[in-house]
Amino acid sequence: MNPHLPDPPRPTHTARAETPMAFAKAIAQAYTQRSLDPFPALVEAQIAPETLDHPDARITALQMEWLSATAMRALDDEALGWFSRRLPWGSYGMLVRASLTAPTLGVALQRWCRHHGLLTDDIHLQVSTEAGVAQLQLHEQRPLGTLQEFAVVSVLRNALGVACWLTDSRIPLVQTTLRFAPPPHADSYRVLFDGPTQFNAPTHSLQFDAGYLSLPVRRDEAALQRMLQRALLLTVRPYRRDRLLVEKVRQTLAEHPEHGRNADDLAAWLNLSARTLHRQLKDEGASLQQLKDAVRRDLAMDLLLRTQRPIKQIAAEVGFQNEKSFMRAFKGWAGATPDEFRTSRQG
Template sequence: MGTRPVLGLIYMLQGLQQLGEDPTPVLARHGLVLEQLNPSTPIDRARELRIYADLAQHLHDPTIGLRLGQFYNLAGYGPLVMLLLTCANAYEAFQMGIRYQRLTYNYGTLRFEPGEQLSALVLEPLPMPPKVFRFRVDGEVSGTYKMMRDLQASLGLDLRAERIDMPYPRPPEAAAYETHFGCPVRFGEPVARLWMRNEYLQLRFASADPAAHGMYRSMCEQQLVAQNVSLSTLSDRVQAHLAMFTRGYPSAEEVARSFQLSERSLRRQLSEEGHNFRDLLSRVRYDKAQHLLQSTQQSIEAVAQELGYAESAAFIHAFQRWSGKTPAAFRSRPQTDTVCAPSAPPENPPLE
């Protein structure tokens, strides 16, 4: 299934907390801590879906998926937002949204369904058990609709859906859906649909910009390529897991438990792939250190804290072992001066 930024999971977890739910026990079973998740790192889509499925079994409010849509911020979609805003009109924006739907937080498949007076943005959901299904569908439909409404607000528009279809039987809380969306909601449909008037689709965007549109489309293409990376080996999955943490890292035993392995099995399988846990952790720290030193103005002390070091001296010593330079010297070097491949720290880095 590939990967995508863990930011979508963070939005959902933060929303659950603000709505009175406690995701901590479920996260603990997956070896994760919300406060330590790094929003810029990827998560395997299949693993993220397992977390959603586990969370759905422990939710108390059946409409919470619907309410979670409000916690997905427009800025979290990155270049995709700018790509949509620089389209010529809403119809083109729908087409671009469908083309780059993997850059959203949906698991269902988006498509466009034209009609004579009304046309629909269709979400065909991923099959899942009933409780998980409703939780994910509600979140994806409400999140998609919020994105549409937020984009409209950026353009000075206020266009609502004429009707929304939901792909499960009418629940006792049906009235809450019409209140939430501000339009009629029809249940028991085969797929989810957001119906819009056709005249809305031809409204010209004031922010249309063909040159900028081309630039943002190229950026979206690059993101798609990055998301198609397959975490096919255990070492890939362990490294991706470690990369999600900031200000502290789990032990080998904790990582093994999150993958439902014994620590001995984890170490043995990594060894069979030519890796060990210590080197993978050092690689993650080195990659993150390079990014922070090159892309931010954080102090050396702050970078050390982000990497889980109690003292900056320990970080400086480790970084010198990895790159041959101090962090300050690395930061001041010309960008064309390649010190060391990010994915290949020296052998036998020190244990911290």
């Protein structure tokens, strides 16, 4: 994060207020720990200070974003008082940058956890997989006291937000586990984390389909600079796009083409209805036909470059009924005929 970048827009009350007031109270406590007055920051975020002790009170995501950003600047601490030493401006941005060149999300998260340990040893983060489920675990190395809930929730949501951003994919949770007892605002956890939340658990963790760990990292330095202008959005608001289904469909079409003859067969293979398959692909900005074409194109190019098979044979292998329709489609994909493509790449 960068203190010289623009502030988030001023909060309004048009959005639903679903963030527990307890988190705003925790930020106010971070101010008092540094002998600073939180009142101006609360007023700036349009939060009435007298509501801090109301267990049923809620604020909007934008109010939380505004208050957090203001507090991080004032305290010069992106951890907002959670740890025994401050995390100065740019700390979490540095973690993202260190993960940016990873080939997959699994490698990126391993880097994230390892480098987080260089910032503070008050907590330890690790990623593991078992029976097709990935776990991002948070272990407390020292008691976090009254800031425990806010710290654990914030770190886990930040890591999840970064994982979603790196892969440009919404990562739905199988389960969230937390060591502390259900707080008075436990109903807010249906918004904070999708999927069920288990309190009084043996460890703090986020659990999700391990297939997401194989997704490629899709971001670069330019995208990082844009993201850092509103980095807190990754923590305070859910990510909407899910790319795992696209990858699953692409993999199935490539490895099990017999299931790709029609949407019903493919959907059944993926344990979905055909209607749900089409709707979810549309939500992800894709279509079944686009994915079929992409898989056929990739296979055709591979066969053209790796083998000397006749064009007619390749056309049949990638699913075309005749050579003429294959050549027409291939020219649309590559801007050249199959023979021209093969000659230009092999010559």
